Amino acid sequence: MKLSTYNFLTSMAIKGVKVGFPLKLTINKKDVVESEFNPTFVERILPKLDWSAVYGAAQVAELTEDIPAVQPENIGENEVLLQKLHHLLFEIDVLEGQLECPETGRVFPITDGIPNMLLNEDEV
């Protein structure tokens, strides 16, 4: 699972959960898959992402020095930061780990790079 995908996932479908976001991420095993850096792509995708989850992912991936807690303005002019965001969002690949619902503690395992978000019938 790339951390760009992580940015969209929520546990709000669980009965009684209000926001379910961001999910608490644990990485047990990860890989880095190099991909071509396209600054425009990163810049334009950012408004669609939730910065708190971008920052949260950076913390778990131990890249906090690279990513500020608050989204800086005029990020398009900061190619160094865009490069770091590219690495965080599109190159780090979580192979094993888990996502945890912030409200109920329900754990969704990540196995072989695929998060299992499937809920039981009685949970929805």
Next chain:
Amino acid sequence: MHVEEKQQKVNKAKKADKKQRRCLAIIKSDCHVTPSNDPTTYLAILNVGLSNGLTEENLLQAAAKSGGKVTEVVMLPGKSYCFLVCASMEDSELIYLAMHNVSTIGQLGAVAYLSYVKELPALAGKSEWNRPLPSGLLVISDFVSGEEEATLLKAIAEDGKTSEGTGTLKHRHVKHFGYEFLYGSNNVDPSKPLELAIPFACDILWPRLENSATAWDWSTPDQLTVNEYEPGHGIPPHVDTHSAFLDPILSLSLQSDVVMDFRRGEEQVQVRLPRRSLLIMSGEARFDWTHGIRPKHIDVVPSASGGLTTQARGKRTSLTFRRLRRGPCDCAYPTLCDTRQTKTPQELTVSLAAQAVSLELQNVHEVYDKIADHFSETRHSPWPQVAGFLDSFDPQSVVLDVGCGNGKYLGCNPRLLAIGCDRAQGLLAVGRRKGQNVFRCDCLSVPVRSSSIDGCISIAVIHHLATGERRLAAIQEMARVLRPGGRALIYVWAKDQRKNDKKSAYLRQNKAVNKERTTEQEQRQKQHKELDELPNNTPLPVHTNRTEFQQQDVLVPWKTKDEQRTTYLRYYHVFEEQELENLVAQLPEVKLVKSYYDQGNHCVIFEKISKNCS
């Protein structure tokens, strides 16, 4: 010169002997038939048979030139030899002398080699002529006189509704009176009678049937279909739609004799329909047997003296008289019965609602998990209009594929951030191996932030949900994750696999039906027997692949490609026209942008209404 000719003759005879010995050895090891040096009544044609293009009628015509009489022809499927049973030893000798090393009935005019044999192969079945007729079948000879034949032909020549389905009826001319028989649905529309009723000239027929008609569902017909067959034309095996017509069906043969084949599973009976005879199909013959005419120029028929002979076909006109049923069929023969194959919609909806979750689990999720790899192999090329939809987004858009399967659409447009989800772990693993972004979930609870996605696609997914509420809920989930102004594309399988009389790719792949070697009905009949043992604890009928859908809620077989050839049954709800649009119309937060039909699928594009507009 004289000597040379003599030498050639000797060589030819030597070659024939050699060939004869070699063929006999093959036949002996193949079906344990022993050759005989002395004449017998059994003749083997050693080097020509069904596998190299010999027809029964060509063989009989060749044999008839000798003056010898044949009582039976034994042609074995896939074999390059065949057998004749002759009326007597003398007939047999006549044929042998006239044909062996002389008759050029082989492929490209090759000469035939014959031999006497001591017996027939054990597997040779009984002649199709000597079997009992299907119960309920009756042929009344000379039902009309020559004069009446002329009157009837004149009456029907003048008017009648010509069938427009030229695509389906490339081999014959058809006209209708009373009601039009619609070949697309194999049914009639009782609400649309034709201006022209059955011609009055036909009224001479009904008093002649008064006695029999007391046992029938009707005494006078209200629908007449006229078929004109030129020699070489035929009609594929079929049963007249049960719910369309009452029992029995009558068919009057005019202008020429023909042979009709009746089939029920493996059983097959040939019936001669003489010129001016009436065929009555009732009960079992009407409901449980298919009937058809092979597209041939010459028929093989029993001769007056008990043998077999050939008969050239002339132009033949058949008048098929039927009476509309106007309701469900109540016959006792379920296999070919369209009524029995369909549950009443209400009854079914209730039972589907009660078991929707377990049905989807058993007949969708568990099946896809089992067939994932094979299924994935068959799903590689993206449908052009789906790829076109994905190309319509600005670069850097976020697109979610709900029910992404093996992820074949996720890589379509590399300028997008494409994410896919599915329930089937096996299919997700395939997508993941290709480097796609995927996660596992159910399409009824998509674990994605609301209003976060620019585009959504869901291709061939929500037809796997068992109730209207669940199908609507799945669309609602897509609407929820879309940002205002975001667009979604949905594809579902259509019940109607034809548009403007054109078959979908799904139907076009049914080569046997398209080449008129068989019919959908016959395939259904065959499959019915095959799938009888399969566990099916659902109230649903099993659909026959590559045929038109008989009802909306069905189980579609998937046969694996491995040695076991296991058949799994997948649940589908195939959509009627407008059904998908009606679901979308129930969601106030979206507006329909476009709906269309694409290769057997109903498709919609909808847009989430911008906040400012709502």
